[in-house]
Amino acid sequence: MGLDIxxxxxxxxxxxxxxxxxxxxxxDKSIYQRSLGLxxxxxxxxxxxxxxxxxxxLGRRGTGTAKPADASSEGRKMMKxxxxxxxxxxx
Amino acid sequence: xxxxxxxWIIMLVYFVFVLGIGLALKRYMKTSTDFFLSxxxxxxxxxGLAFISANLGAxxxxxxxxxxxxxxxxxxHFYWVGAIPAMVFVGIxxxxxxxxxxxxxxxxxxxxxxDEKTRGLNAISFAAMTIFSSGISMYAMGxxxxxxxxxxxxxxxxxxxxxxxxxIFLGGLTSAIYNEVLQFFLIVLGFLxxxxxxxxxxxxxxxxxxxxxxxxxxxxxxxxxxxxxWQFLDKPSSNPMGVEWFGMAMGLGxxxxxxxxxxxxxVVQRAMAANSMSAARxxxxxAAIPKMFFPALVILPGMIAIALTYQSGESxxxxxxxxxxxxxxxxxxxxxxxxxxxxxxxxxxLTALMASFMSGMAGNVTAFNTVWTYDIYQSYLKRxxxxxxxxxxxRMATVFGIAISVAAAYVARGFNNIMDMLQLVFAFVNxxxxxxxxxxxxxxxxxxxxxxxGLLSGTIAAAIHHGLTLPQHAVxxxxxxxxxxxxIYPSEMAQNFWxxxxxxxxxxxxxxxxxxxxxxxDEKELTGLVYSLTDRPKExxxxxxxxxxxxxxxxxxxxxxxxxxxx
Numbered sequence: 001m002g003l004d005i006x007x008x009x010x011x012x013x014x015x016x017x018x019x020x021x022x023x024x025x026x027x028d029k030s031i032y033q034r035s036l037g038l039x040x041x042x043x044x045x046x047x048x049x050x051x052x053x054x055x056x057x058l059g060r061r062g063t064g065t066a067k068p069a070d071a072s073s074e075g076r077k078m079m080k081x082x083x084x085x086x087x088x089x090x091x
Numbered sequence: 092x093x094x095x096x097x098x099w100i101i102m103l104v105y106f107v108f109v110l111g112i113g114l115a116l117k118r119y120m121k122t123s124t125d126f127f128l129s130x131x132x133x134x135x136x137x138x139g140l141a142f143i144s145a146n147l148g149a150x151x152x153x154x155x156x157x158x159x160x161x162x163x164x165x166x167x168h169f170y171w172v173g174a175i176p177a178m179v180f181v182g183i184x185x186x187x188x189x190x191x192x193x194x195x196x197x198x199x200x201x202x203x204x205x206d207e208k209t210r211g212l213n214a215i216s217f218a219a220m221t222i223f224s225s226g227i228s229m230y231a232m233g234x235x236x237x238x239x240x241x242x243x244x245x246x247x248x249x250x251x252x253x254x255x256x257x258x259i260f261l262g263g264l265t266s267a268i269y270n271e272v273l274q275f276f277l278i279v280l281g282f283l284x285x286x287x288x289x290x291x292x293x294x295x296x297x298x299x300x301x302x303x304x305x306x307x308x309x310x311x312x313x314x315x316x317x318x319x320x321w322q323f324l325d326k327p328s329s330n331p332m333g334v335e336w337f338g339m340a341m342g343l344g345x346x347x348x349x350x351x352x353x354x355x356x357x358v359v360q361r362a363m364a365a366n367s368m369s370a371a372r373x374x375x376x377x378a379a380i381p382k383m384f385f386p387a388l389v390i391l392p393g394m395i396a397i398a399l400t401y402q403s404g405e406s407x408x409x410x411x412x413x414x415x416x417x418x419x420x421x422x423x424x425x426x427x428x429x430x431x432x433x434x435x436x437x438x439x440x441l442t443a444l445m446a447s448f449m450s451g452m453a454g455n456v457t458a459f460n461t462v463w464t465y466d467i468y469q470s471y472l473k474r475x476x477x478x479x480x481x482x483x484x485x486r487m488a489t490v491f492g493i494a495i496s497v498a499a500a501y502v503a504r505g506f507n508n509i510m511d512m513l514q515l516v517f518a519f520v521n522x523x524x525x526x527x528x529x530x531x532x533x534x535x536x537x538x539x540x541x542x543x544x545g546l547l548s549g550t551i552a553a554a555i556h557h558g559l560t561l562p563q564h565a566v567x568x569x570x571x572x573x574x575x576x577x578x579i580y581p582s583e584m585a586q587n588f589w590x591x592x593x594x595x596x597x598x599x600x601x602x603x604x605x606x607x608x609x610x611x612x613d614e615k616e617l618t619g620l621v622y623s624l625t626d627r628p629k630e631x632x633x634x635x636x637x638x639x640x641x642x643x644x645x646x647x648x649x650x651x652x653x654x655x656x657x658x
Contacts, residue, residue, distance in 0.1 A: 003115050005137055005269050009276060012108045016101060016439060023097050023435040031433040035288055036406060041435035044284050048439075051280065064137060066265045067366075068119050069130030074366055078131050079124050081193045086475070 002067055006059030010052045017049025094240065098438030105277070105442045109258055109449070112269050116262030123481045126263035127461045128195060128364050133265070135370035137272055139377030142361040143385075144271035147278060148451020149444060150228045152389050153235065156424035159386075159393025160410065162331045163303060163317030164657055165324070166393075167386040172344040175379050175650045177352035179643045182375040185353055186362060186639075187628050188532050190371040192619050195363075197356040198466040204531045204620045206539030207470075212546060214466035216520045217356060218459055222492055225455035226499025227514070232448045233500060239425050240441075248500050251445065255453050256493045259460075260486050264364055267453040271361075274446040279381075281443025282388045285424075288431040289395035292404040302398035309401060317394065320657045333563075333582025342588020346595040350525040357458040368628050372639040379646045383653060389424070396423040406430070452496070460488035511569045515557070522591045523549020523598030530602050535614065535621045541606030549598030556593040562586045 024042030032039050058064075069075030120126050158166040194200035198217065202210035229248050236247040258266045293299040304314035316323050316330055323330040324339060332339075352358060352375070362374035400410040400418070408430050413419045428440045464485045469476075527546055530537040561572035562583040571586060580586040617624050630638045 002119070005272055008108055008112055008269070009273050012104065012273065013276070013280070015104055019097065019101060020435050020439070027435065034406070034433055035431055036291055038288070040284055040288070040433065044436055048280060064134060066116070066119065066129050067132035069122055069124040069128070069132070072130050072132030072366055074131035075124055075128075078128065078193055079122065082124070082195060086469070
């Protein structure tokens, strides 16, 4: 249940990785003068791709997720206590 | 700087994901507890990363880079002295009361511990402050994108405001926290290649040190002044910050840093959303671990920028100057991005900059809508309405909070002085806060009247101290000295540190005196709110790496090692 935060993170960085790698392969090499001759798009694209893939793999466990308040024990306690407190201060 | 299609695509992808997260979380926002507190269901590592991200606004990134160029590695004290110890303290000692009292906000804790007027004072000043600081940072960002990319000021302000508005409106605090985690990784992965390229250009760490020695000697300091964090703090005149170690440790390390990290609802709210007491306590401790390495990400680029300006590297990077001939330090990081990043990764770097801006703004907005709804609207305007009504109010507060911020951004653009004055007033209001919380949590005798009068006296003391002192070379006015300059500080930073020390001491003393003269509260009412009347949280069932005390020790030791390495 819920959305594991690592899934969107993994998806976004994998996408960024693919974009950078592809761009690194097709782009004109002269633009890499500014990055000191290093094809930074290709290399950093690979790093982002690996990071994204690891996040996706971890995210499939589904533990990194928020739950609705009534499905979390602290959330239920919170709702009960604040309701009681608000009723108290209204009197 | 020219953007190509690939950079725009990357930026667009990011916006789609940010909004997508808000949309996906919409169906979980059923009660106000979901919207304002994420249903208290979030694991510690997520709240921990959100804890740093919410604080990591664009102003922080730009400002730290600028200070890195201006003052060198000593800027790291804003992290190692000015953040880590306070983060450990709030996690270990204060979180049990914030989380355990089931207060929904920091002002509400003040209501439970002291009384209504103390809460009111704190809630109103905090709400005004968050909304205006969000406006000020929006202004800074709009200005930056204008200089850098030639974007229209209104376009960049409005587009970021609308995106932040949408994702918080849809998914509340959970959406803000999820996006903060996304932004955290984006900032780290977007800036790392910049540090790598800059360092490579400067000839590695040793090459950088050699160049920084030139920077230091040419500005009339000893050669190590930019590359040592403590060695030159013996007196104000031997370091570019113009501070000495005592003012630094007490003003920044104690009063300002504890005041911010331990009492500012913007960060504390993240920990309050955690799914258990131990997760709440671990939140700032987990945050502290990446935080201590952040100087490498935000301060180091500034140091590299200034080093290459004085002694150029193979790529010929140099800091631009303002019309008056002084270096434009604020452009250190943005100019490095545009100098070293070819299109493609440039899109990632700029998106990271935008992300830092949006995470800072979202932090302000979620803190504002909570304090507004619970501590102002529910307490003074409309009591006893249904939970659904307050959930609706939270969404409305998100809308008008952002609208006021946007207006503030335009005011800042038109009248820079008004915003400087406003920030000054906020500094006066904030400086004494930590004394109130310290006494409230650890001295059961402290009373509501004491807290309220203490806060007022602290603010007044700050204003008087500021009115009687001036930084060197400054004219009386916003910089101080409006009652006449009794004392001249070597730098503005030194003056700020000492203003904070005076405010804190005044609040501390007045709170104690007034408390002793007024009637104490019944001890039964203070259970769960004061240290001596609360059971210690049980940690026995936790693995060693989950225990807040153990984690806190590890964090402090690591920070100590960093301080020694860069002594």
